[in-house]
Amino acid sequence: MSLCQGVRAFNGTALDLSASRHYDLSEPQLLEWCLHMIEQKRFRSFLSEPPCTTFSPAAHPAVRCYEIPEGFNLSCPKTHQGNFLCNRSFVLLKHVRHHGVPCGKKQPRLAWRRAWKSSLRDGFEESACASCPIGSPHKKEFRVITYLLDHIGFGARCPGGHSHIKMEGALTKGSAVYV
Numbered sequence: 001m002s003l004c005q006g007v008r009a010f011n012g013t014a015l016d017l018s019a020s021r022h023y024d025l026s027e028p029q030l031l032e033w034c035l036h037m038i039e040q041k042r043f044r045s046f047l048s049e050p051p052c053t054t055f056s057p058a059a060h061p062a063v064r065c066y067e068i069p070e071g072f073n074l075s076c077p078k079t080h081q082g083n084f085l086c087n088r089s090f091v092l093l094k095h096v097r098h099h100g101v102p103c104g105k106k107q108p109r110l111a112w113r114r115a116w117k118s119s120l121r122d123g124f125e126e127s128a129c130a131s132c133p134i135g136s137p138h139k140k141e142f143r144v145i146t147y148l149l150d151h152i153g154f155g156a157r158c159p160g161g162h163s164h165i166k167m168e169g170a171l172t173k174g175s176a177v178y179v
């Protein structure tokens with residue numbers, strides 16, 4: 001599953017843009033369908049994984065930073081699309097919480113958005129994870145917020161004692177895939 005955009009229902013269904021053009025979270029029909037599936041209890045749980053590339057501090061040129069997570073230029077198409085899809089995933093999280101369905105959202109470490117903080121106030125739990133303890137050659141770190149799931153089980157810090165492949169140049173694209 002490409003982690004640039006998607007919702008993963010833990011029953012095995014991956015709603016990912018790379019699998020079908022109908023799985024485009026920017027399309028209102030997909031959002032409406034997901035909301036309906038949640039209301040009908042057809043999703044037992046899910047993990048939302050919105051676009052990660054514009055939220056990476058390693059992106060070149062960077063369109064946001066830790067101090068300005070919404071982005072330097074909100075009218076920049078790349079920034080706007082990243083924010084739009086990220087906010088769509090928060091809509092799903094809020095809806096799922098309302099219906100009592102276990103869920104989570106993965107986001108790169110650059111997670112200091114208002115909606116993220118609001119979710120934590122609403123009962124979501126946060127975990128930090130590095131990819132290297134679960135088989136990645138990169139130390140790529142990300143955050144996960146969960147609701148009605150074991151948030152401690154999602155955490156995996158880098159234990160140290162090994163080297164990492166630096167994410168730069170031609171290796172950047174491959175590092176977008178999470179193990």
